[in-house]
Amino acid sequence: MATKQFLVMQLLKEDLYENPALVAAGACKFILGFLLAAIRPIPIPSKFRSSTSQFPPKLKLLFKTMIPKSVPRTPFHRKTPNRPLPPPFPPPPPPDPKDSAILIRFRHKDWLTPKEATALANSLTNPSSAVTLLSLYSSRKDYLPTETFSISIITNFSRANLPHALQGFIETLDLSEFSDDFFFALIKHYAHCFNRIDKAVNTLFAMPTKFKCLPSTRTFNFVLNVLVSSRFYEVAHEVYAAAPRLGVEVDACCLNILIKGLCGCGKLEDAFKVFDEFPQLGCEPNVRTFATLMHGLCEKGDVDGAFGLLERMENFGVGADVVVFNVLISGLRKQGRVDEAKKVLERLMMEKGCDPNGGSYQEVAYGLLDNERFEEAKEIMERMVLMGFGPSFMSYKVLVKGMCEKGVVVEVDWAVRQMMKQRFVPKMGMWKQIVRCVVSQDSRSSTCAYLDSVLEG
Structure with missing residues (x-):
């Protein structure tokens, strides 16, 4: 020692x-x-x-x-570079004054009616404040989670992207007392906000057995449409087959969704079989029914069959709208039948009393540009501008490229100026084509005048 x-x-x-x-x-x-x-x-x-x-x-x-040791070396026997430290985490934002005032109401001992609690929950500025609101409200003696209050809470949780908080809140509720409106909102948030289509389907099937609530046709069709839009065609068919067990009465909207799914997976024959069942189920096809079938036929290349459905629409007393004609014009354009597409745009739509929209003109313009008919495409685009429809950036890009290859400086000038009016900015590749086209002209004076006008403009 x-x-x-x-x-x-x-x-x-x-x-x-x-x-x-x-x-x-x-x-x-x-x-x-x-x-x-x-x-x-x-x-x-x-x-x-x-x-x-x-x-x-x-x-x-x-x-x-x-015992102090030397700095360990890297596997390559080099000193590690001095990297700057990461920035500190930003401080949490201060609570919104409006939400603070709302939360204070739940700390008071004054009695809160369910209607007042729902109004306060709906007025939250920050949706994540619903967690604090629910914690304060659930600890009170007057806590009563009504259906409207519960819908407000799950809406805030969905906006704040808090799936665990939503699931925990759902488990505390007695859902057997809620109506179809609550389940429709819950299924909608599951599918759209959290992308949990499986939970949406499970909730739909649990409604009549576990929650003692028959789903409405609106809720049933929503789930069916989500499945078809997400390309879960087999599950969509199972849900459709379970309609009688769920107590749902099939309507025309449900059949249209089923036809959309069958056309999407290429089963046109089955889609037409469903179409033939409309009278047997007491439903009448509408314009969406025919537009979906026409789109399926055009995707298969059977444009003539799609025009045949246009005649059957008249027999059913269903008037064609702009969506139907746009489907036909698009099908003709994909097959290179641009002249027929122009006739549909300029004649057939006028005869049927249907006004074309920007999509109608744009499809014809694309067809003309694909066939290098730039003068006609320019006329269509001029008509679009006069009618208040803006041509797409791609149409201007293809038009400028074609005009530059032909060496038509005036047309290039028109296309560039129209692009600027539509708030499109030419990219570097397009500018190279424009400058090359301008400089390659024989007239030096006209070239300089054009360059001056571009720089001044």
């Missing part, structure tokens, strides 16, 4: 502060001396003794961590 104390005193007397390495070693020896003095009265079992060390393994590990 005296020897160790003598060594410690010698270390303290030495002038070690000038050498950092010696300072570190001296500190380790200093601490080591006290540890030795502390453990000397404790007998060391023989199983811990060895020829190389007289200390237990835990103390050996402690000593190793105390």
Whole structure:
């Protein structure tokens, strides 16, 4: 013991502060001396003794961590670069004053009616504040989670992207007392906000058995449409087949969704079989029914069959709208029958009393540009601009490229100026084509005049 104390005193007397390495070693020896003095009265079992060390393994590990080591090298034997420290996390934003005032209402002892609680929940500015609101409200004696209040809470949880909070809240409710409006909202949030289509389908099937609530046709059709839009065609067929078990009466909207799914997976024959079942189920096809079938036929390349459905529409007394004609124009354009598409746009739609929209003109313009009929495409695009429809950036890009290849500077100038009016900015590749077209002209004076006008404009 005296020897160790003598060594410690010698270390303290030495002038070690000038050498950092010696300072570190001296500190380790200093601490080591006290540890030795502390453990000397404790007998060391023989199983811990060895020829190389007289200390237990835990103390050996402690000593190793105390001894300073050099910086470990990388596998490539190079020093690691000095990387800047990551920025600190930003402080949490202060609570919204409106939400603070709302939450204070739930801390008061005044009685809150369910209508007042629902109004306060609907007026939250930050949807994540619904967690605090629900915690405060559930601890009160007047807590009564009505259907409208519950819809407000799950809406806020969905907006704040809090699926676990929503699921925990659902488990505390007695859903057997709620109507179809609540389940429709819940299924809608499951499918759209959280992308949990499986939960939406399970909730639909659990409504009549577990929650004692028959789903409405609106809720049933919503789930069916989500499945078809997500291309889960087999599950959609199972849901459709379960309509009688769920107590749902199939309507024309349900059949249209089923036809959309069958056309999407290429089963046109089955789609027409469903179409033939409309009279048997007491439903009448509408314009959406025919538009979906026409789109399926056009995707298969049977445009003539799609025009045949146009005649059947008249027999059913269903008038064609702009969506139907756009489907036909698009089908003709994909087959390269641009002249027929122009006739549909300029004659047939007018005869049927249907006004074309921007999509109608755009499809014809695309067809003309695909066939390098740039002058006619320019006329269609001019008509679009006069009618208040803006041509797409791609149509301007193809038109400028075609006009530059032909060397028509005036037409290029018109296309560029129209692009700027539509707030489209030509990219570098387009500018290269324009400059190459302008410079390649024979007339130097006209070229300079054009460049001056572009720079001034």
